[in-house]
Amino acid sequence: MTQVASTPERQIPAGTSVRDDDSAVVNVDALSQALLGKWGDVRLQARALAATEALHTPAGLPYTEHRERVMTQMKILADSKAVHRAFPAYVGGEDNHGGNVAGFDELVVADPSLQIKAGVQWGLFGGAVMHLGTREHHEKWLPGIMSLEIPGCFAMTETGHGSDVASIATTAEYDAGTEEFIINTPFRAAWKDYIGNAAVHGRAAVVFAHLITAGIDHGVHAFYVDLRNDNGFLPGIGGEDDGVKGGLNGIDNGRLHFTNVRIPRTNLLNRYGDVAADGTYTSPIESPGRRFFTMIGTLVQGRVSLDGAAVAASKLALKTAIQYGTERRQFNGASDITEEVLMDYQQHQRRLLPRLATTYAAAFAHEELLQKFDDVFSGAHDTDEDRQDLETLAAGLKSLSTWHALDTLQEAREATGGAGFLAENRLTALRADLDIYVTFEGDNTVLLQLVAKRLLADYAKEFVGADFGVLARYAVGQATDRTMHRTGLRQIVQAFADTGSEKKSAIALRDPRTQRDLLTDRVGTMVAEVAGALREARRLPKDKGAAVFNNNQHDLIEAARAHSELLQWEAFTRALEQIEDDGTRQVMTWVRDLFGLCLIEKNLSWYLMHGRLSSQRARTLGPYINRLLAKIRPHALDLVDAFGYGPEHLRASVASGAEKVRQDEAMEYQRLMRASGASPVDEKILIQRKKQAAKAKR
């Protein structure tokens, strides 16, 4: 690759090699260790398990067989105690929430169907009994759930309502006469839908329903309901198979309906709300709204897990595509001794390296999320605010990382061409399976709106009563992160106005403070702008106010996205500070810069329109990114090797080195042909010779 110092081209800012050590080398083992994080041992155990053939599924298995195969694999997970870490010690668990999710993350490497079926059984079904039930429930049901004696369902979503849990229509009405709840799904839209384990395997379910007693609807609560015995559904219960899906066909999703199904009063998972024998409702949380959000909040683990799974899948995709990209030669017919491989092409770098940088950012952010999650659920830091922070963080990061995984898997597929389309390289199946991750456990678009609402609320708290005109001129540190210093817009503009040359401008762009300031400023300004628009809405009648809100929905979502991207950038930067090896830190700094600058490039029009960057400065950004790509290129393989996935995890023939073997064989054949004089002469060369001969005659 060209080096800046030796080719001072117009589009490459000069002088950037002053501080950079172009001979930097990545310490792959150390970087690998850094990525493993706090629960590295659990991750390694889980990866070893995920590498065993019994947990893999051959491509093309009919879905009915895939379902049974995954059910068998579930038993292996249960028997190897790979999925019990979160449960209370008094039922045989370890009370280890962070480690549990770290291990779960890695199951995607075996088969996403197995991961999600495990998530349904032990994360959602078991998790609901654990978090929403009390000790009696735990001792009664958790052992059977953990051993898989009771395969179960998490029956929350309805055909009519997915992400909007408060609006579900299933009812559980208390009958004091028999001390029972009567469960009903009163119309078709109220049927539970897309429920894992519902079509075939589920013996029981945690059913979410409006708790009604003494004529009062106390909102959504969770109930333990037996579904099936050996002869099929119990009386009053029915269902349908959701059939084949776009992916995750190892899971038997289905629909469930309930008609006057009676369950004992004590089957109410009563941690946050209980009904006495006489029908009296009590709850430790007075406000029905807060009670609802507390109950729902215990389910955040699903989002945390999906975030981790998405990161793991992105790593698999990039290791596969980048390995192939360093072996595959293309369009080298004219000079078949050239060393150029796909990864040497600028466009190939543009396609894969920014996604590699984002994957690192998402990985470091996931590790922070995991620690926050563990802090809350272990009780170490478990205030209301901690829980809110966790929910906001999980919602934002899960949205970004699951979309990123789909994007990365697709780009890896395209970057490996026709080979990428073959099941033997796994990219298409992983993408098909992960597709649903972007809308389940909360539709990403809805989740980003939750993040945005939090940003607005924090904004309002800090500037209550202040004049909007003043507010709009300040970035809102509160809205982004408490640990961050406030940044007036004025300051940033100033920083750029001060730099008089392209060189200084490029140095400014790679300065982490500049990146942070630009990213922070954008979040703050966007939130302030939307908040200003919404202030007017409060004075309007309800329907017109809703219209104003709707007119700002897109900007609101973009603000939430920008906020979550900033959090990823900060996690990356904090992780960078922990790297002790100089070479590794140097290369990873380029990767972090690539991540940050690609974010700025993506939203460059915003920075220009808002006067944060001048046109002249902005024009140095693209070339500087291209320069970074060339700097990172020699380290690409190290950077994906540090992910720590071997052939037993990748199971992709294009990542196996087979391409290099083929290339070597072809070159050796051509060398021998030339050496033996058996090669035919190319007609084109013959014509050239004739022309030259004719010219010589004249």
Added chain:
Amino acid sequence: MTQVASTPERQIPAGTSVRDDDSAVVNVDALSQALLGKWGDVRLQARALAATEALHTPAGLPYTEHRERVMTQMKILADSKAVHRAFPAYVGGEDNHGGNVAGFDELVVADPSLQIKAGVQWGLFGGAVMHLGTREHHEKWLPGIMSLEIPGCFAMTETGHGSDVASIATTAEYDAGTEEFIINTPFRAAWKDYIGNAAVHGRAAVVFAHLITAGIDHGVHAFYVDLRNDNGFLPGIGGEDDGVKGGLNGIDNGRLHFTNVRIPRTNLLNRYGDVAADGTYTSPIESPGRRFFTMIGTLVQGRVSLDGAAVAASKLALKTAIQYGTERRQFNGASDITEEVLMDYQQHQRRLLPRLATTYAAAFAHEELLQKFDDVFSGAHDTDEDRQDLETLAAGLKSLSTWHALDTLQEAREATGGAGFLAENRLTALRADLDIYVTFEGDNTVLLQLVAKRLLADYAKEFVGADFGVLARYAVGQATDRTMHRTGLRQIVQAFADTGSEKKSAIALRDPRTQRDLLTDRVGTMVAEVAGALREARRLPKDKGAAVFNNNQHDLIEAARAHSELLQWEAFTRALEQIEDDGTRQVMTWVRDLFGLCLIEKNLSWYLMHGRLSSQRARTLGPYINRLLAKIRPHALDLVDAFGYGPEHLRASVASGAEKVRQDEAMEYQRLMRASGASPVDEKILIQRKKQAAKAKR
């Protein structure tokens, strides 16, 4: 939806309703007719055929069964003469090239596997015999190919080389002693790969190989080779099954290898190059390079077809998602009598309506491509330049439309939530099948580079010898479209400098001349900039020159993309001029504006950095787009109905109206509950009442 005139909000430019008729109504039938285009009758026939159940495939069929089912369906296509239109009349065809592709486009509606298997058999295999062979070959093989008596392969791609056909390694060496060619795939990378019909059904193949005679390699030619009889592969031939793929599992893709396989001399498809019995090579095209491109050029039909198929699939996706979006209610728990459905949300409009606009643009552009294709292949307009134009157009449009189809199918999947993930709604299967469209018949990234090379060549032709400094200040009309007027950058900047108000700015943005100028200017400037950078490269040694080219690869590809998007915009604008109904033209003008302005928004940073739009002007763009979305929203259903696909084509339960039935049932239930007084009281309301009562006491 809010109307501009009545809610003059800060972000909506005032006064834009002056010329607009907000009461415009779409004439769905007329628009439908316009979309059907020149070969509308063929399209309708093909759609009727595609609607028959025998041509559908139930989800979840094991791939081996899917393959056999599609083979049976192929026989139905052959028997119904649905796929013979392009073949010469003297073998029972119609010499109708445009109509043939129009009919082929619609097969994707039945099953993409069927479409592509038909494409392999009649488009590629049969097409190669037709275009590269001569009448003797036609009469000998085409009848069997047309009737499916000879299922065949198009054996061009090798494991080692896909899009780079000139570099394939298979050889066909002439043996004058026996008057035979000897076919060899000399090493593993030379095996033919991803070949449809190769794994199971292929009885013969057109094999692409370097023709070698008398020690000279005359470049890649096509040979007709028998592959199998009832007992399997013929001597010297072997292969492998490519196995399960990410999609298109109704096709038996596989690998083929040849070891000293002898075929008669007359099996060379000899239209563009022949070998006499004594081994003498002759060709009507002297230049080997031009000969190669002429032969390869006959295969452009594949790209034209994929463009049409991608458009059809995008239409299915949008009809499905928008139908559902007009029925589905969400987050309406607080006010369950509200009329709001998903499509009323700004973000939902942002997700679906720009893609709807792009689909219209792609559809009109495809129709123009089809007519160009027919002009060339019917011989009506068949100059070298016509062929080059056709190839450039096909490469650019196929790239845009196939990526667009994947993007649209995914967005439709997400916009229909969990339902979209079920096979019963077809979105995931269509996406999985169409995935490979973006890299086959030419990898899109490679195709855009072909487009870019053409732009550079045209640019060089026009400005040969001119000073670069002068060139860079002009847009290059030549590089975009001959029919377009030249636009100096100065003019455009001026146009915006002249408008003194937001109102005028918004009017300027929706003026088609402004859109055209901005889009044209960008293409021209980008081409000129890259050309300038590459001029330097010509003076450098070969390896350094290659490095300069590589440093500009990304910009080059972006220029090609911008060029192809402009062609779509122009096709849309020309189609608009043909619409006679006022209401339809009004609404379609909004849709065209949405397409054009979203392109400008996507590249807004470019326009700002290059001084084509001021920051202030640029800031009106987003709000104006939001305003357009709200204007188009009431017509969304009409616009997708005009695509002309009924339930028999969609076969998606979410597009069936089932959602509305469920919503109505739920509302009726709630109405009855309220009426009967059986509804429980919401605890929240109870608390409110208590508070009010307490307040009243005080």
